[in-house]
Every structure is written in C-alpha cells, then in structure tokens.
Amino acid sequence: AETLLVEAEATALPEELAPLMRCAPGTPFWRIRRKRSIDGRLVLFVEHYLSMEIFPDIVQHDLTRSLTKIYQDSYAVTYGPAYFEINPVALRGYPAHHLGCSEGAYGLKITRVNQDQHGRIIDCDLEYWRHDAISVRVETGQPDQPAG
Secondary structure (H helix, E strand, C coil): CEEEEEEEEEEECCHHHHHHHCCCCCCEEEEEEEEEEECCEEEEEEEEEEECCCCCCHHHCCCCCCHHHHHHHHHCCCEEEEEEEEEEEEECHHHHHHHCCCCCEEEEEEEEEEEECCCCEEEEEEEEEEHHHCCCCCCCCCCCCCCC
C-alpha cells in the first residue's frame, strides 16, 4: 500500500459535517486530502478533517505516514469510540478525478468520526472507495472466541 498527499491546508469545516463534529459550521479545521493505492492501483481518496486545537501543527509532519501513528507519537492521542456511516455513491468531483474514474462512477463513501481516549472528537474522515476495490467483512462475537 502507498499513500500520496494531495494537499494539507487550514479550512472552514463544511456545514454538513458540523453536527457530526459537534461544532459550529465554519470552525477552523485542518483538511488533509490523500489518495491510496495498492500494488500501484488507486483504490481510495480520503479527506481528513482534524481538530486544530488538538493537532495544532500536524501539517509539519510527513502526512504520507499513518495519521494514527502521528497522533500517538507526537500528541499522545489514541483512538476511542468511533461513528461509521457507509453509503453507496456516484463518485464526482475531487474523488472521481483523483481515483481516475469517470464522473458518476460507482463507489462507496465511508464517513467516520473518531474520538480519542478521553472522548473528545478529534477528526472526521470522508473515504471514497472505488466500487471494484472493496470487500466488506464483519465479525462479531466475544473476544478470543472465533466467530461462528
């Protein structure tokens, strides 16, 4: 797998994300856009919206690295609870362009809002996956017991 940084900049939080992030529309956030490939094939375009308060200088880091690792190593932040929403979409605009898809191509959008170990909302990811690069598998059960 390979990660390529498309851009990292300060921006206002989009209005549609404000309720998920529990803040006012227009609140300053970092927006990090990246794309990922597996074996040289583009499969994912993602927009990360990160709290400027919690990650004041994150754009100074190598953003092709794992954000999870940067959070842990530089900010002592680990993931806690998360909210996921998964929807089929027609890929348009930035995601379609960066995935090399035609406008309107099928895809999957995963919206994820992450909290840290203290319950603070720390970021929101908007992941856009090519339809031909995904497989969803869910297992439930007790820890250390095989799903059956």
